[in-house]
Each structure stands twice: as structure tokens, then as C-alpha cells.
Amino acid sequence: MAERWDRARVLALAPDASSQRAAQSLTSSRAWAASGASPGAGTGPGTGAGPAALWGECRGSASAPYLTVIDLSGPAYRCSCPSRKFPCKHALALLLLWADGTVPEAAGEPPGWAASWLTARAVKAGAVTTARAGAGERDAPGAPKDQKTAARRAEQREVRVASGLTELDRWLCDQVRQGLAASQQAGYRHWDDIAARMIDAQASGLAERLRGLAAVPHSGPGWDGRLLEEYSLLRLLGVAYRGQAGLPGPLRETVRSRIGFSLRQADVLAGGEPVRDHWQVLGHRDVEQDRVRARRTWLRGRTTGRPALVLSFAPAGAGLDDSLTPGTGIDAALVFYPGAVPLRAIVQARHGAVGGSPPDGDSVTGFLAGYAAALAEDPWLDTWPAVLEVTPARSPGPAVCDAAGDAVPLHPEAGTCWTLLALSGGHPVTLAGEWTPRGLWPLTAWDEDGRAVPL
Amino acid sequence: MSAWQELVTASLIGTERAAVPAGPLPGSPGREGAPADPAALVLDRAALLTAARRGGRRPERAEPLAVAEPDTVPAVGRAARLRLARMLVGEHPDLLAEWLAAVAGRGRRVPAQSLPALLHQARRGSPADSELRRLVAAAGGPRARWLAELNPEWAFVLSYAPAGEDAWRLGDTARRRGYLSALRARDPDAARELVAASWDAAGPDERIMFLRAIARGLSLADEPLLDGALDDRHTWVRKAAADLLAALPGSALAQRMAARAADCLRLSGDTRGTRLLVSPPGGCDAAMRRDGITPVPGSGAAQPTARDHLLLEVIARTPLRTWTDRFGMTPAEILGVPAGSWSPTLFAGWSRAAVSQEDQAWMAALVGWILAGGLPGVASGAEALHQLVRRVDPRPDLLEPDANLLLMTLPAVREAMDVLRFRYQMLKELENDGTG
Numbered sequence: 001m002a003e004r005w006d007r008a009r010v011l012a013l014a015p016d017a018s019s020q021r022a023a024q025s026l027t028s029s030r031a032w033a034a035s036g037a038s039p040g041a042g043t044g045p046g047t048g049a050g051p052a053a054l055w056g057e058c059r060g061s062a063s064a065p066y067l068t069v070i071d072l073s074g075p076a077y078r079c080s081c082p083s084r085k086f087p088c089k090h091a092l093a094l095l096l097l098w099a100d101g102t103v104p105e106a107a108g109e110p111p112g113w114a115a116s117w118l119t120a121r122a123v124k125a126g127a128v129t130t131a132r133a134g135a136g137e138r139d140a141p142g143a144p145k146d147q148k149t150a151a152r153r154a155e156q157r158e159v160r161v162a163s164g165l166t167e168l169d170r171w172l173c174d175q176v177r178q179g180l181a182a183s184q185q186a187g188y189r190h191w192d193d194i195a196a197r198m199i200d201a202q203a204s205g206l207a208e209r210l211r212g213l214a215a216v217p218h219s220g221p222g223w224d225g226r227l228l229e230e231y232s233l234l235r236l237l238g239v240a241y242r243g244q245a246g247l248p249g250p251l252r253e254t255v256r257s258r259i260g261f262s263l264r265q266a267d268v269l270a271g272g273e274p275v276r277d278h279w280q281v282l283g284h285r286d287v288e289q290d291r292v293r294a295r296r297t298w299l300r301g302r303t304t305g306r307p308a309l310v311l312s313f314a315p316a317g318a319g320l321d322d323s324l325t326p327g328t329g330i331d332a333a334l335v336f337y338p339g340a341v342p343l344r345a346i347v348q349a350r351h352g353a354v355g356g357s358p359p360d361g362d363s364v365t366g367f368l369a370g371y372a373a374a375l376a377e378d379p380w381l382d383t384w385p386a387v388l389e390v391t392p393a394r395s396p397g398p399a400v401c402d403a404a405g406d407a408v409p410l411h412p413e414a415g416t417c418w419t420l421l422a423l424s425g426g427h428p429v430t431l432a433g434e435w436t437p438r439g440l441w442p443l444t445a446w447d448e449d450g451r452a453v454p455l
Numbered sequence: 456m457s458a459w460q461e462l463v464t465a466s467l468i469g470t471e472r473a474a475v476p477a478g479p480l481p482g483s484p485g486r487e488g489a490p491a492d493p494a495a496l497v498l499d500r501a502a503l504l505t506a507a508r509r510g511g512r513r514p515e516r517a518e519p520l521a522v523a524e525p526d527t528v529p530a531v532g533r534a535a536r537l538r539l540a541r542m543l544v545g546e547h548p549d550l551l552a553e554w555l556a557a558v559a560g561r562g563r564r565v566p567a568q569s570l571p572a573l574l575h576q577a578r579r580g581s582p583a584d585s586e587l588r589r590l591v592a593a594a595g596g597p598r599a600r601w602l603a604e605l606n607p608e609w610a611f612v613l614s615y616a617p618a619g620e621d622a623w624r625l626g627d628t629a630r631r632r633g634y635l636s637a638l639r640a641r642d643p644d645a646a647r648e649l650v651a652a653s654w655d656a657a658g659p660d661e662r663i664m665f666l667r668a669i670a671r672g673l674s675l676a677d678e679p680l681l682d683g684a685l686d687d688r689h690t691w692v693r694k695a696a697a698d699l700l701a702a703l704p705g706s707a708l709a710q711r712m713a714a715r716a717a718d719c720l721r722l723s724g725d726t727r728g729t730r731l732l733v734s735p736p737g738g739c740d741a742a743m744r745r746d747g748i749t750p751v752p753g754s755g756a757a758q759p760t761a762r763d764h765l766l767l768e769v770i771a772r773t774p775l776r777t778w779t780d781r782f783g784m785t786p787a788e789i790l791g792v793p794a795g796s797w798s799p800t801l802f803a804g805w806s807r808a809a810v811s812q813e814d815q816a817w818m819a820a821l822v823g824w825i826l827a828g829g830l831p832g833v834a835s836g837a838e839a840l841h842q843l844v845r846r847v848d849p850r851p852d853l854l855e856p857d858a859n860l861l862l863m864t865l866p867a868v869r870e871a872m873d874v875l876r877f878r879y880q881m882l883k884e885l886e887n888d889g890t891g
Contacts (some may be wrong), residue, residue, distance in 0.1 A: 007537050393517035421605065422598065
């Protein structure tokens with residue numbers, strides 16, 4: 001099921017540096033009363049190259065040992081310790097021991113406490129698959145009463161969103177009428193208030209964009225232009241929503257999802273055509289907003305060349321989905337959310353890991369042309385994956401420059417990316433990053449031996 | 456002014472006071488489709504321009520950076536790379552210096568992507584403790600120098616770059632220190648002569664810098680210079696010189712120390728078996744002070760703690776061969792002779808001597824002895840053990856000592872074993888590097 005991981009991959013799962021240290025201090029075999037690697041519940045022995053699950057009993061400060069179990073396919077973790085970090089140091093330590101080859105392969109079933117959790121997970125995973133298979137039937141007429149209620153609710157929501165958008169439009173026009181100069185003195189409340197009204201109007205996408213704007217007036221020279229850009233695109237969303245009947249279907253989906261009409265994963269999976277490819281994990285960027293951590297993981301299909309964005313969320317302090325490690329590759333089927341530029345995707349099925357060789361880097365003009373083409377379909381598109389063959393340079397701030405002498409700036413908040421500089425030494429490197437209107441946010445670079453280095 | 460800039464200015468002032476720029480935009484709806492509200496008109500035009508500006512963005516021109524000199528030295532392998540990453544996130548960071556020295560010593564270099572974290576760590580250390588900086592500069596190669604040219608915070612690397620004599624005559628303290636350290640590594644005699652010629656004109660801080668640079672590759676040829684420094688006007692210069700002479704078992708100072716120590720320790724054999732009879736020095740005379748021993752301040756020489764302290768200071772500076780020669784025993788056998796309540800003091804003294812004289816046989820014996828439970832009350836030996844396990848050759852037999860199981864539960868002992876194992880693996884994987 002799972003090939004043995006190396007320490008770096010394990011340590012990359014840690015929520016912070018102190019967890020890494022704590023886990024390393026638990027990697028002596030003395031700390032572990034018992035441990036084992038098992039084929040896992042529900043699968044017969046000898047199913048693959050390695051184990052599907054790890055389990056162990058770690059001696060802690062409490063009298064009873066902490067019981068730790070890991071499902072390597074997720075990976076998913078469970079531990080009896082009270083830690084709120086995720087994964088906790090015990091799970092990390094167990095993975096480190098496994099990486100070092102000191103967890104014995106157990107031929108049989110794991111002990112009962114581990115087996116019950118693993119079985120429950122396997123059953124749940126099976127249930128999801130079954131639900132997906134049955135999703136088509138559920139939509140068939142069977143419960144007309146529920147359908148009626150649902151239709152009425154949907155109608156109510158459209159009315160609420162429409163009136164919310166009218167209110168937002170008034171607010172946006174007020175800002176421009178009174179002058180944006182005043183917003184430098186305005187506190188966070190200024191944007192939080194209108195964002196809260198958008199929440200009431202069930203337009204959470206708008207609320208999120210508005211809350212993010214509070215920082216713009218303090219983002220340095222050019223803030224006024226950036227604020228105008230955002231306000232104008234927000235008004236454009238309202239205009240597009242009111243005229244949605246005349247929009248092509250995919251663009252309508254884009255408008256609605258940016259306003260906050262979210263699709264359920266099950267519906268996306270049921271409605272979309274899976275795209276199977278060798279997906280290269282280009283890198284990920286974590287952002288925290290309103291006590292929620294979000295991870296944007298960028299993928300690119302080796303055969304299709306398609307970009308994909310996988311989002312995962314977790315409460316602040318908890319671990320994010322780390323099943324997609326930058327620099328690796330997976331053979332998987334992805335289902336894309338509908339939209340004018342289908343970008344966001346769900347991993348529908350994994351068929352195994354494939355070699356993580358460096359992706360092919362583009363030239364700056366080639367990349368910008370690709371972004372422009374995407375933007376022509378979706379004018380709100382403000383993050384886009386870039387893979388470039390470039391050399392670090394100055395323009396005059398940190399920038400990257402390709403062989404033709406064409407350069408793009410790095411995002412000012414990314415600072416001087418010293419790791420990128422060190423890796424390149426003034427020579428071209430393959431660099432993956434997230435393109436934004438303010439510049440490129442560097443995520444991953446590949447060294448001369450083709451190894452991915454997170455930046 | 457561009458159409459966009461006109462829109463930004465109008466929105467900044469507000470359409471209450473400013474007119475909407477008249478400029479027609481290609482692609483904007485005609486007069487009949489435009490909103491009546493000037494603010495809405497500004498926003499609509501801004502949206503159109505935003506998409507056009509983002510999509511039509513042209514590449515910039517950039518100033519290329521200088522290209523780093525190629526480094527022909529191969530980078531360390533995968534295992535060492537992972538170990539470095541562990542040390543940089545806080546696992547045994549104090550062993551970084553040894554790791555770097557081993558990397559440079561085996562003709563390898565640090566992987567480029569780890570240099571920023573290493574340089575950051577080296578910069579955080581005090582400038583006086585220049586060893587880590589020198590090692591980072593050495594194991595970082597031309598890439599580290601290239602980075603230092605870009606980041607003034609890392610300029611210390613440049614002071615270790617091969618430099619002409621100008622660096623010595625005209626450079627600041629860091630450059631002079633770098634020049635001298637490099638010269639000492641290349642040509643110890645030339646470095647000593649340079650120090651001797653510059654000594655009289657140097658202030659106390661610089662003299663201490665000289666002595667630190669000389670400390671590497673110490674030999675008896677350095678003795679006259681160090682001997683002269685024993686009568687320096689400044690306490691810390693005198694102390695530094697005395698410490699270096701004590702680390703040189705052939706020096707006159709070490710011989711004087713051996714004579715003092717001979718009076719302190721005698722082997723006695725009678726019906727009750729062999730024992731060490733201890734009589735610590737009665738006081739600290741001027742000659743002892745000149746040789747670097749300082750009495751415990753503020754306490755009378757007759758007090759037990761003061762006598763204990765003097766014994767420790769003498770033993771710590773006495774050539775270890777004094778004991779093996781005089782008693783005709785191996786270090787382990789000497790440690791096995793009962794010494795009653797003096798045991799902790801003797802252990803501490805011998806440990807300091809073994810570390811400063813870099814005596815592997817004694818270090819191994821001392822570590823083995825304490826792990827076997829030789830020292831009652833390990834707490835008193837914890838500091839010595841901490842030093843020893845960081846300098847002793849981590850031989851496999853030390854990793855599996857004939858250890859007292861109860862001892863293994865003590866944090867200091869567990870930490871010591873952990874350090875030994877870590878160093879053993881660290882050096883072994885560097886040795887295997889390139890072969891697999």
C-alpha cells in the first residue's frame with residue numbers, strides 16, 4: 001500500500017517546529033512499549049509493497065501509554081493523548097521510527113484498539129464510494145415533498161443574495177463617491193460591517209473578499225489602485241449576477257461560486273467527468289483567515305498540461321491535508337468544479353504514486369499569455385499556477401528573469417526568497433509559484449539533481 | 456496621465472468632487488448602456504481596465520545578478536542532507552560545528568538550499584565564537600560567499616575568503632580574524648610569526664583574538680609566545696595563554712603543574728587494597744596564579760570548598776600522562792581505584808584535562824566509567840559528561856556500554872547516550888557518502 005517515507009516527508013507533516021523537536025525526542029525505541037506496521041483492516045495480507053497502517057504504544061507522562069494509530073493511505077492519525085496539535089508528536093514519532101525502519105512488520109491484525117478505528121475508517125470510505133455510486137439515483141423523483149421544500153429554500157436564497165448584492169453595489173458606489181482617500185483612516189470595522197451583511201445575505205464568497213480588503217490601504221504605494229481594482233471587480237460580480245440568464249453556463253457557475261453558492265462535493269463528483277493523469281504536485285500555499293487555515297495545493301497534469309487547485313481547510317492550529325506532498329506525483333482521477341476556467345478540483349480516485357520528476361518550466365511571455373487567456377474567460381481569476389525556467393534577478397525588487405531577459409516581480413510580501421537565491425546561485429532553475437496581480441509567490445524549486453525544495 | 460491613473464485619481468478624491476475622466480475606453484458600452492451614477496461609471500470602467508491591465512501585463516526588464524563561481528566540490532549525500540535539516544530545526548544544534556568540520560574534512564560541501572538557514576544560525580552566535588562562522592564559510596564554498604555579497608548580514612563569510620595581506624593591514628577585526636585563522640590553517644608557523652610581530656601594538660581584545668586563532672593546531676613551537684603572554688598586563692590575556700599552555704602536555708607550565716599534582720595524589724596499597732590518597736594544595740601562591748589558577752574569590756584558603764577547587768584546577772591542567780606513567784596503570788584502571796569523597800573532584804579535573812588535551816583514551820575511559828555507575832551521585836558529573844560525549848570518538852563499544860540500568864533513567868545520561876549515537880551515525884553516514 002505505502003512505500004516507506006523518508007524523514008523529510010514525515011517532518012513536513014508537523015504543524016510547527018516545536019512538534020518536530022518533540023517528535024524527534026520520542027524516537028528512541030525505549031519510548032515505545034510496542035509498535036507495528038500492519039497490512040491494515042479490510043485488506044488481506046500481502047496486498048502491496050508495504051504496510052497500510054502503523055500503530056504503537058508510547059510511554060508518556062500518564063500512567064497508561066498513549067495509543068497511536070496511523071492510516072498511511074490518508075494519512076489519517078488517531079492518538080489517545082490530549083494534544084490539540086495535529087498530527088500530534090506521538091504520531092509523528094511513530095512515522096519517524098517507521099522511516100528509520102525500526103517499526104517491525106506485523107504479519108497479522110493490529111491490536112483491537114487500533115483495528116477498530118482502522119475498520120471504522122475503511123467502512124466509512126466504502127460508504128462514501130457507495131454514496132457516490134448511488135448519487136444519480138437519489139436525485140430521481142422519490143420524495144417530492146423534500147424537493148418542494150428544497151426548491152422554496154433555493155428561491156428564498158436567490159432573493160436574499162440579490163438584495164445583498166444591491167446593498168453591496170450601493171456601498172461600493174458610496175466609497176467611490178466619497179473618495180477612497182478616507183479608507184486609509186478607516187479601521188477593520190469598515191469592511192467587517194459590510195462583510196457581515198453579506199453573510200446575512202448568504203453571500204459568503206463576497207464576505208470573504210471584503211474582509212480581505214481591510215489590509216489593502218496599508219499595503220504600500222499603489223494601494224489606491226489595488227483597492228479600486230477590487231471594488232470594481234466586486235461590482236462586476238453583482239452586474240454579472242443580475243445578468244446571469246444571458247451568460248454561458250460555465251461563466252454563470254464561476255459568478256455564482258465567487259458570490260458564495262457552493263456546490264457539495266458529492267454533487268461535483270456526480271456531475272463532473274473525471275480527468276485521469278499523472279498529476280505533479282507543484283507546491284502549496286497556506287493562508288489563515290478567521291481562525292480557519294486553508295491550503296491551496298497546485299497540481300499540473302503531465303499529459304493534459306492542465307492546472308488544478310485542491311483546497312483543504314482546517315481549524316487554526318490543526319493540521320492540514322498533507323496527502324499531496326510538493327515535488328511528488330500521483331496517478332489520479334480529478335473531478336473539476338464547473339466554471340469558465342475549471343481550476344478547483346477534488347481527487348476522486350488515487351491509483352498510486354508516480355515519479356516526481358521536475359515539471360517543464362515555461363518562459364515568462366509564454367506563461368503570461370496563458371494567464372491572459374484564462375483571464376479572458378474569468379476576469380476574477382487572481383491566482384494562477386506558474387512553472388517557470390528562470391534566474392533570480394532585481395527589478396529593482398526581487399524578481400525572476402528568463403533566458404530571453406523577460407522578468408516578473410516576486411510578490412512583495414514574499415520577501416527576499418533566500419532559499420531560491422541559494423539554490424540558483426545566479427543560474428536558471430525550475431520554479432513553481434502562485435501568480436497574483438502583485439507578483440509571483442514562490443512555492444517550490446528544483447535543484448540540479450531534480451529534487452524538489454520547498455521555498 | 457494614463458486612463459487608469461485618471462480613474463484612480465478620480466476615485467481617490469471621490470466623484471462628489473472630481474469629474475469622471477472623459478477618455479473613452481475601447482470595449483466599453485456606449486452612452487445608452489452606461490449607468491447614470493458617476494461612481495458606478497468609474498467602477499465599470501475600472502473593472503474593464505483591471506481585466507485588460509492584468510491580462511495585458513508585459514514582462515519587465517530586470518537586472519541580472521552576478522553568477523556564483525562554480526563549486527566543483529560534491530554536495531553531501533541524502534542521509535547527511537536529512538541530518539542537517541534535523542539539526543537546523545533544533546535537534547542537537549550544538550553538533551553543527553562538528554558536522555561542518557567533518558563535511559569540509561571529507562571534501563564535501565553543504566547543499567546550497569540549506570545555506571540561508573545555516574548562515575542565519577551562524578550569525579546569531581556571538582562574533583567572538585567565530586568557529587561556527589568559519590566552518591560555515593568553509594563548508595559553504597563559493598555559494599556561501601556569493602550569498603554574503605547579496606546579504607550584508609552574512610558579510611562575515613567574506614572575512615574567511617582567501618584574502619591578500621591587505622586584509623591584515625587594512626581590514627577590520629572580522630577580516631583580520633579571518634585572515635589569521637586561514638593562515639593558521641595553512642601555515643601555522645607563519646601565523647605565529649605574524650602574531651608575534653603584531654603583539655606589542657595590539658590591545659587586549661586583539662591579543663585575545665590572536666590567542667583564539669592560535670588555539671587551532673597548537674604545538675610546542677608556540678610556547679615562547681604563550682609564555683611571554685603569562686606576564687601580560689591584562690588578566691584575560693594571561694588566563695587565555697595559561698589555558699593554552701596547559702593544553703600542551705610538553706610545556707614548562709604543564710610540567711610545573713605535574714610537579715604540583717604529584718604532591719596531591721598518591722597511590723597507597725595496604726591490606727585494605729589499593730587506594731588513592733588525596734591531599735589538595737594548601738593555598739594558591741603567586742606561581743600558581745601566574746600559571747592560570749584563580750582561587751575561589753572571597754573564601755579563605757583553609758575552607759574545604761576552596762581546597763577542593765584548587766585540587767580541581769591543578770588536576771585539570773596536569774598532563775594526563777603524568778598519572779599513567781607514575782601509577783603504571785591504564786586510565787580505566789586509575790579510575791577504578793577508590794578515592795572516597797574526592798572522586799567527583801578527580802573526575803571533574805580529569806575530564807577537563809582530557810577535553811583540553813584532546814586525549815581520546817582518557818575521554819573514552821571517563822565516559823565508560825560514568826556510564827558503568829563509577830561515580831556516586833552522577834549529578835556532579837553531569838557537566839563533565841556533557842562535554843565528554845561531545846568530544847570523544849563515538850566508538851561502537853561506547854554506544855552499548857556495560858551500563859547500570861538505573862543510571863539510564865537519568866536525563867543527563869540519556870541525553871549523553873543520545874548525543875553519542877547521533878554523532879556516531881552522523882560521522883558514519885558522511886564516511887559512507889559517495890560510496891552509496
